[in-house]
Amino acid sequence: LVRLVESGGDSVQAGGSLRLSCVASENTDSSYCLGWFRQAPGKEREWVALFEIDDITTYYANSVKGRFTISKDNAKNTVYLQMNSLKPDDTATYYCTARLPGCAFDPKFIYYWGQGTQVTVSS
Numbered sequence: 220l221v222r223l224v225e226s227g228g229d230s231v232q233a234g235g236s237l238r239l240s241c242v243a244s245e246n247t248d249s250s251y252c253l254g255w256f257r258q259a260p261g262k263e264r265e266w267v268a269l270f271e272i273d274d275i276t277t278y279y280a281n282s283v284k285g286r287f288t289i290s291k292d293n294a295k296n297t298v299y300l301q302m303n304s305l306k307p308d309d310t311a312t313y314y315c316t317a318r319l320p321g322c323a324f325d326p327k328f329i330y331y332w333g334q335g336t337q338v339t340v341s342s
Contacts, residue, residue, distance in 0.1 A: 221245055221331045223315040228336030231305055235340070239300040241315030241333055248293035249274055252322035255289065255300045256329070257311035257338075267313070268300060269322045278322065282308070305340045312337050 222244035229237055239255065247253060254269030268289035269278040277289055288301040298315065315333035323329060 221317045223333035225315045225333040225336040228338045230339040236303045241298045243296040251317040251319045253298040256314045259311040264326045266324045307340045
């Protein structure tokens, strides 16, 4: 059982930046696809950015491509999401996720979820 703990959510103005962090309870390097999903009020949960098990391939939703960057530090069992040029549409609860043996884009195929961290972007 992998436990994921997110941090870094906050309220910012449009155009601002935030960095989310997620610490996993066990070594997840080269085994788990680590990533981020989000859910805005009244909307379905959607994938945002994923880091494949090859430790090279990353995936970004079109809505965040060029603004968000996912990275990981295997020595710290931590995955990050750097969010720049934030928009009000980015307002959501952000969830850290882990899945093996590879990435999935549909929430129903994700095995492990963090508790979520709130990001609010005001105009």
